[in-house]
Amino acid sequence: MIYRQAGQFRTSYAADSRAIPFREDRVALALILIAAYFVIPFTASDYWLSVILVPWLALSLVATGQNILMGYAGQHSLGSAGFMAVGAFACYNLMLRIDGMPFLVALILSGVIAALVGVVFGLPSLRVRGIYLAVATLAAQFFIVWVIDKFGWFTNYDTSGIITTQRMEIFGYRFTTPAEQYLIVLGIVTALTWLADNMARGRTGRNWMAVRDMDVAAEVMGLSLLRTKLQAFAISSFYCGVGGALFAYAFLRSVEPTAFDIYLSFRVMFMAIIGGLATTIGPFLGAAFILLMPVFLNTTFQGLFGAAVDATIISALEQVIFGVAIILFMIFEPLGLARLLQIAQDRLRQWPFKY
Amino acid sequence: MNVTTAIQAATRAFAIGGPILELDSISLRFGGVKALTNISFNICEHEIRAIIGPNGAGKSSMINVINGIYTPQEGEVRFRGERLGAMTPQRAARMGISRTFQNIALFKRMSVLDNIMAGRTLQTRATFLDVAFRTPRSRREELESREKAEEIIEFLEIEDVRKTQVAKLPYGLQKRVELGRALAAEPKLLLLDEPMAGMNVEEKQDMCRFILDVNENYGTTIVLIEHDMGVVMDISDRVVVLDYGKKIGDGPPEEVKRNQEVIDAYLGVAH
Amino acid sequence: MIDTVELLFFLEVLIGGLLAGVMYSLVALGFVLIYKASRVFNFAQGAMVFFAVLSFVGFMELGLPFWAAFLVTVALMILVGMTTERLVLRQLVNQSDQTLLMATIGLAFVFEGMGQLIWGVEVRRLDLGIPDVPLEWVLDSTGMFISALDISAGVVAAVMVTVLAILFSKTKIGLGLRAVADGHAAAMSIGIPLKSIWMIVWATAGVVALVAGMMWGARNGVQFALVWLALKAWPVLIIGGFTSVPGVIVAGLMVGAIEKVAEVYIGPAFGGGIEGWAPYMMAVVFLMFRPEGLFGERMIRRV
C-alpha cells in the first residue's frame, strides 16, 4: 500500500543488485539510521542506552557472525560465546600489554585472533555437519572458557574474577558517557554489517550458500570445501570476537570468563534463527526479540502481580513463556522474524492483491 | 516445407576435431562389486557423445570417473593428452569440465541468477576482502559474472524466473537452470547426467534443442548419459553402450542401433 | 612393576568413572530412542530428567510413599511425553533439523520453567535409602572407596538398559521402531501406526528420564544443574552413534571412565576442571577419525 513500485526501473546491473531494491525501503533505512545517529543519543535515557541498546547492538553483531556461519554457510555452531570470550580477552590483553595500543586497532586484532581460533575449531566441519558439528563446537565453547579461567596469564593473574576493562579511546577522545559509548558501538556495528551484507550478496556469500545447499555440486564447480568452510568459520568468529569485545567493553565494563557461558551461545543461536537465517536484518530483529522479551515479560508481571509473587516464580514463568514462544515460532514461522517482515512487505507491495 | 534445403553450406558450426578425452581400460570397483570393467573409449572435440545403457549399467559411474568423484582402480584418463593420475572434482573443474547431475543438484535456496553466477567461481578471483569492501576488482568481476549469467539466461529462455528461488521452479525448468550453471563455467567439456530424465515430451524436445544449441553456438564438447535410447540417437554424433559395467557397443547411432548385443541388452535377453 | 596401591587407586577411579558413565548412557538412551523413531534430536531430554525427578521429590514431599510417588511420576512422565509429542513434535513433521532442534530447546525451557513453577526452585535432597558411603567389604578387602549408591545406580541403570534392549528387540513395538528407523514407509507396511510409535517412544523417554534423574538426584541433589547432564550425553551420542543402543552404552562407559581418569591424573597439572571439556574433545577427536560413530556404518558417497 505504501510502496509505489511502478516506475522504479534499473538501467545498470549495479542498480539491479542493490542491497535494498526498493526506494521506499531505502528511505526507511535512511530514516532509521538518522534517528539512530542523531536522535537517539540525545533523547534516550542512560538506562536505555547502556542496558538495552548497547548490548542489543553488540549481540546483533555476534548474531550476524552466527548467521554467516549457520545461515549462509550452513554450518551449525554452538561456540559463539567462546569466540566472544576470545575477542574480549584478546582485546583486554592487547590493551594491557602493548603500550599505546589504540582501541580500534585492538578491537580489529581481537577479531582476527578470534578468527584464528575459529579456524582451528572449524576443522571438524570438514568431516561432519549438522548436530555433530554443533557438538564439536561445544568443545570449543567449554575448552576456551576453561583455558581462560585456568591460565592466569589471560586474566593478568587477577584473583577477583572480575577485571575492569580499559577505557575506550579513539584519536585521543575518550568515550565515557553512555551516549558516547553507544555511538562508538553503533558506528562499528554499522560498518561491519555493511561489510557482512556485501560479502553475503557477492561471490563470497554465493560460495557459502553453494556449500550449504549442495556441497557435491559446489565441489564439482571447482570450489574448495575446505577453504570455503574455514573462511566462513574465520569470518564468523571475527564478528563474534569483535562483538564479544564490544559486549565486554561497552556493556559489562569488565571481562570475566563466566559471562561467556554456554547459555550465551544458545541465546546467540536463538537470535540468529528467530531473527531469520541468511538475512541481514534477521540478527538485529532476533537480538531485539531475545533481549526485549524478558524485559517485557518482567515489566508485565511486575505490573500484574507487583511484589505479591516471588521473583523466582516470575522468572520461572518467564522461562516457560519464552520456551513456548520459541516452539510456536518453530511451528508457525521457522524462517523467523525477517520472514514475517518480508511477508508484510510483500503484502503491502501487492496490495490490494494478496499474491 | 523443408527449411534445411534452403540453407546452403555446412550444417556444423564447429567441425569435429581430434580426441580431447581418452579413457583407457578403466575398471572401477566398490568393495567386491564391479561397477566398470575394462572400458576404453574417447571423446572428440566439439562432438556430442552419448553413453547409454539400461539402468545399473554403470553410466553414472563412468561420468563420476571422468570428473574425478570416483578414482578407478585400473586404467587411465587422459584429458587433452595429459594423463590424469588422481583426478579430483576440483581439478576437473579447473581443466574445463562441467557437469549436471541425475538428481538435480541445484543450490535450492538461491535464486536462478545466483545459481548461475555461482557456477563462475573459477572464473572469479576476488577475495572475501575484495567483496566486503567492494573493491574495483570485485565490482568488475561481479559485473562480468552477471553479464555472462544474463547471456545464459537469455540463451535458455528463463528471463521471467531469473530472480525466483530455484526450489519454487517446476522440475523441467530446474533441469534447465542446472544446465545454465554448468555453462556459466564456460566448459570445454560438458557432462550431462540424464538431462532428460523425468521430463515430458515437450520438455525433452526443449532440452534437446538447448543441448544442440550449446554445441552449435559455443562448440562445447558434450558427453550425455541417457537410458532412453530414442532421444539420444537423434542428437548424438557417437554413442557408447554400457551393460553391466562393460562396453558392448561404440559408434555412430545408426551403427549402434543395428548392433545385436545392444538390441539384446535393451530387450532384456539373458546373457 | 606397578605399585599395587596405585593400581587399586586407578581401579577405584576407573570404576567410579564407569559407574558415572552408565548414567550418561542412560540419559543418552533417551535421546537414541527418540532419534531413532523420529530423527528428532531431543535437546529437552536433560530438562525432562530434571522435571521428572523434581516431580518425584515433590510427590514424596506431599506425603506419598516412595512407590506411590514413583508410580504417579511414571504416569505423569508418560503423559508429559505423549502430550509433548502430540502438541509439539507432530506439528513439526518434515521440518529441517535445525528447526526441530530449536523447538526441543524451547521445550527444555518449558520443562525447566514448569518444574520450578510447580515445585519451587530450592535444591532438594533425594533419599533412596541407599547411603552414599563406601562399601565396607570392598574397602576392607581392597582398600578402594566405592560408593554403595554408585553401585546401586550402576545396577539399576544396567537393568534398565537391559530391559529396554529386550523391549526393543523382541517385542512388536521394537520391530516397529526398527522399521521406523529404516524409513517411514516400511513402518506403515508392517501395520504399526507411526503416530503410536512416536507416542510410545516419547512416553518411554519420559520414564527413562525419571530413572536417570533419580540416580543423579540421589547423588548430587535435585537441582537445576541436572539439566547440564544432557549436554554430557551429547559426546556420548557422537561417539556411540545416534542410532545405536549398544554404541551409546559403550560410549557412555568410555566417556565416564576417561573423563575421570583424565581429571585425576592429568587435571592437577592445569588446575583441574578437565572434566568440563574432555568428553567434547574426545568427541571431536572421534569425529575426525570415525564420523560414523563406534558401530555405525561408513557411508558411500552417492552422486
Place this chain on the structure above:
Amino acid sequence: MQSVGTGATTGARRSAPRGEALPQHAAGSGETFARLLRSNASRLADRPAYREKHRGIWRTTTWRALARDVDILAAALAGRGLKRGDHVAFLGENRPRLYAGVAAAHALGAVAMPLFPDATGPEIAPMLRLAGVTHAFVEDQEQVDKLLAILPECPALRCIVYDRERSMRPYRNPELVSYAALVEEGRAAAERSGDLVSRAIEAGDGGDAAFVFLNSGASGASHAAVLSHGGLIARARAAAAAERLSPADSTIAYLPPGWMGQAIFAYAQPMAVGYCVCCPESSETLLSDMREIAPTCFLTTPRMLDTIFSQVALRMEAAGGVNLALFNRAVALARRLGRRRLAGEPVGAAERMSAALYDAVVYGPLRDALGMSRVKVAYTSGDAVDPSILAFFRALGVNLKQLYGTTESGFLVAIQRDGAVRPDTVGAPLDGVETRISPDGEILVRAEGLFLGYLGDGDGRSVDAEGWLRTGDLGSLGADGQLRVADRAGDIGVLACGAAFAPRPIENRIKASPYVREAVVVGDGRDGVIALIDVNTTSVGRWADTHEIAFSGHRDLAGQDRVYDLVAGVLADINAELARDPATAPCVVRRFALLPEELSADDGVLTRTGKIRRTVFAQRFAPLIEAAYAGRSSASLAAREAEGSMAAGVDEVKIRDAALAPADRRAA
C-alpha cells in the same frame, strides 16, 4: 509468377509517386521522419529515444545515439543497394534495432513494411512479392528460416539482416548479414561515401511514401496501404497536441509492429514529439516490465484490457476478505462518481473525500500494481471496447480513452477528449480532420494523411473526387461533435423477426467475463441469437481446480458439463440485461456451445490483431451453427489438425439452451 510480382511492384511504386497532384500532398509540410530524427538528435540529444529491457536491465538509446546508429545503418544499406522507393520488410518484435532499421530505410527514401512476426511464410510471401521487397530486417533464426523458405518466390529480396546471432553460425546464404556485421559495414561505408546519407535525407519529401501497412482484413483479404511521411507526422502531431505530450513522456510498445497503431505509437509519434519508447524483455515479462517502466502514455487493445481486467478480477477474488470488500466499494463509488461528473452533476464534499481516501488505499495501489500510475493517457483502439471495462479503468483513475481510425484513414481520426469520455462515442475528430456521415450511414473522412493508395491496385482507393474516404464503418456524428461508431458496415444484421442485430456489443459483454476468452454471436437472418464461446483455459482451469474438477486440457475442459453450467450463469446475467431494453430484447442469447479449440490466427479465424473474421468463422463452425438452430443437443465438428502428424479427429460438441434470466431469479 515472378513477372507478375515485379509488375505489380512497379505499379505500386507508380501509385504513390512524389508530387502527384493529390490535395493532401499539396498541404504537405515537407517534413520527413529522417529530418525529424536529425532535429531530435540535436534538440533532445541525450534524452532517451528507446529503452529496451535486455538481459535483465533497461538499456537506453538516446536520440543522439539513435541518429548516429541510423546514419551508419543507412550507409550500410545504401552500400547493399537500397535505393529511394525500394521496400524494406520488418519481421520481429518491438526492438530499438527494428525501429532503427525503419529510420535507416526512411533516411534513404525507402518504404518500410512492418509485418506481423507470427505471420506464416505463405501469408507474407505474396506481400513481399507485391511490394518487390529488396531488403528485410528480421529478429532471429526463426524469422530467417521463414524468409529463406519463401526466397524462391521473392526474387527481389536480396538482403536479410538478422538481429540475434543465436544458432545462425551454420548459415552461409549470401543474402544473410547480422545486424552487428551490418553496423561494421556501415562504419566503413560511412567513411567512404561521405555525406551520401545526408544528401538522401535532403532529397526526401513529405509526400513520399513512408510505410506500407496491411489492413486488418476483418472484412476479407488484407490489402497493403501506403502512407506518407507528411501525413503520418501531421496526424501524430495533432494527436500529441490534444494530449499535451512532450519529450518527457514515455510509452511501452508490446503490440505487433506490423499493426499500424503500434508503428504510430512506437515510431511516428515518438519521432514527431520526442518521447521515449520502451520495449519489454519478452511477452512473458510484459506485465512486470510494464510495472517497472510505468509509461505515461500507451496504446492498447480491447483484448489486452480484457485480459488485464480478468486478471485483476481473479486476483481480487483470490485475495478475498477485507481487500475484496474494499475493492468492490471503491470501484462502485468511482463508477458512480464517473457517471455524475460526465453528466455534469455536482459531487459532494463527503464523496470527494471518500474518493480521495480510496485513491490512497485502493485506486493508487492498483494503478501502481498495473504499472499505470503515471499514465497521462491510454488509448484503446482496433475494436469496440466493452463499456464496463472502459469504466473500470477510468474508475481506477487511468485516463483510458477510445481512439478511432482505420489503416486507410491514417489511424488517428478521432479521440475522446479529457472530460468528455462517453462510453458510447469515440470522441471528436482531431484538428485537421473532417468527418461526415454519408446518406447510407457510413463514416467519411477527409484530411491530410489519408493513405496514398493500395499497393498493386492503383484504382482501389476509396477516396472520392472531393477527397472523402469511405471508412466502411457505420456511425453517426452528434451535435456535440462526437463521433459514434456502430459496427463494421457488413456486420450489422437483422434477425428473422425483423429486429436489428449488432453482434459486437453482445460479444463484448460476454467477453467481459473472466472465464471467456472469445465469443462470437450469430443471428443475421436467423431465428434468434446463438453464441459460440471460447473459454479462457487459465481462469476456467483455476476455477476447475478449486471445484475439484479434473481435466486434461482445453478440449476436455470445454466439454465439461460443469463448465457449461458456469458459462450458462454468465449468459443468464447478460440475457437479463438485454431483455431489459426493448431494443435489444429480441437479441437475447437462446443457445450456446463451447468451442473445443482455442481460436487462432494461424487458421485464419482471427486476424493477426485478434479480430474475428466472421466469414471464415461461419465456414469453420457451420455444422455447429446449423445444429444449434436445428435444436439438436450436439454436433460433430472436424477437429483442427493437431500439431505433428496426428490424424485429424472429430469433436463432439455439446449445445445448450441459455437461460433467459439470472439463475437466482429462476430458482425463486
